[in-house]
Amino acid sequence: MRRHGYAPSALIETLHTIQEAFGHISTEALAYVADSLNVPHSKVLGVATFYNHFNMKPLGKHVFSVCTGTACFVKGSGEIVEFMKSEYGLEPGETTPDGNLTFTVARCVGACGLAPVMILDGNVVGKLSIEDMKVRIREWLSHDA
Numbered sequence: 001m002r003r004h005g006y007a008p009s010a011l012i013e014t015l016h017t018i019q020e021a022f023g024h025i026s027t028e029a030l031a032y033v034a035d036s037l038n039v040p041h042s043k044v045l046g047v048a049t050f051y052n053h054f055n056m057k058p059l060g061k062h063v064f065s066v067c068t069g070t071a072c073f074v075k076g077s078g079e080i081v082e083f084m085k086s087e088y089g090l091e092p093g094e095t096t097p098d099g100n101l102t103f104t105v106a107r108c109v110g111a112c113g114l115a116p117v118m119i120l121d122g123n124v125v126g127k128l129s130i131e132d133m134k135v136r137i138r139e140w141l142s143h144d145a
């Protein structure tokens with residue numbers, strides 16, 4: 001904020017910086033930014049919740065996302081969402097009680113040619129059958145058990 005002279009236009013960059021530093025944007029941080037940039041609290045909350053990129057809750061040690069954009073959904077990514085619910089009890093946006101894993105869904109990540117796409121700790125994995133994806137998820141999670 002200081003770098004930008006506390007200009008209200010620095011809001012998104014400030015939110016990015018907070019997330020980079022802390023992994024998520026807390027309620028306290030939102031209030032601090034609103035007061036410091038002299039922007040209404042409602043606007044800061046609106047911006048932070050509008051963009052999927054911003055996390056309002058702490059993330060787990062690992063983050064697993066499945067793309068539910070059109071191309072991936074047609075190729076069965078919705079089945080992975082159901083699988084995460086039935087196998088691990090996770091709805092999109094939830095973290096396991098031990099804090100080990102956060103499950104999220106993403107809109108198109110720009111890799112439609114690889115559909116269906118999943119992202120494991122930032123690594124894009126695609127062109128797998130739904131059954132292979134399930135195997136991969138189980139393997140990935142069992143390494144950390």
Ligand code: FES
Nearest residue numbers: 067069072108111
């Ligand atoms: S729809 Fe999944 S990468 Fe585009």
